[in-house]
Amino acid sequence: GGDHSITYSLFKGFCKKNKDVGLLIFDAHPDCSFYVKSISHEDFVRKLVDEGILRRENLVYVGLRKFGKSEVAFLKGIKCFDMKDIFLNIEEVCDSVMEICRGFKEFYLSIDIDVLDPAFAPGTGYLEPGGLSARELIYFVSRIKLLKNLKRIDLVEVNPEKDINGITVKNAAKILSELI
Numbered sequence: 074g075g076d077h078s079i080t081y082s083l084f085k086g087f088c089k090k091n092k093d094v095g096l097l098i099f100d101a102h103p104d105c106s107f108y109v110k111s112i113s114h115e116d117f118v119r120k121l122v123d124e125g126i127l128r129r130e131n132l133v134y135v136g137l138r139k140f141g142k143s144e145v146a147f148l149k150g151i152k153c154f155d156m157k158d159i160f161l162n163i164e165e166v167c168d169s170v171m172e173i174c175r176g177f178k179e180f181y182l183s184i185d186i187d188v189l190d191p192a193f194a195p196g197t198g199y200l201e202p203g204g205l206s207a208r209e210l211i212y213f214v215s216r217i218k219l220l221k222n223l224k225r226i227d228l229v230e231v232n233p234e235k236d237i238n239g240i241t242v243k244n245a246a247k248i249l250s251e252l253i
């Protein structure tokens with residue numbers, strides 16, 4: 074449940090043993106801002122790509138709805154399914170994500186809890202209205218976990234100090250339990 078920057082080290086370590094792997098990210102934000110020195114939750118994806126650890130064509134985003142100008146430029150050519158796509162046809166988006174991920178030898182799933190609408194995850198650092206419902210995210214993960222090439226998972230950005238009645242913690246626990 075820590076800061077999304079933990080995915081940088083976890084994914085980098087995963088890539089030492091596994092080559093040419095995919096990264097599937099559920100997030101409200103693309104986390105690909107320009108970085109300065111240290112890795113943060115706002116830039117870890119750009120750093121992974123710039124360092125050659127992650128190939129752009131092996132990156133998939135689901136649930137995006139807030140990004141800056143530099144991030145929009147970075148995202149060109151990357152597979153992104155934003156909330157507009159999902160609201161139009163969640164089943165079709167899920168089918169597409171599954172097909173892309175099947176094409177990876179192995180892949181890593183990273184879930185930022187802010188992919189959920191704040192009604193389902195108020196206990197996080199950057200609330201963005203218009204996100205997935207808990208049920209919709211469970212739909213995605215219950216299908217994705219069926220892929221035999223899914224090898225690593227993280228769920229980040231849960232902040233119990235900002236939570237209301239444990240809603241975020243309970244939804245995070247439910248999502249993790251669906252992945253087991």
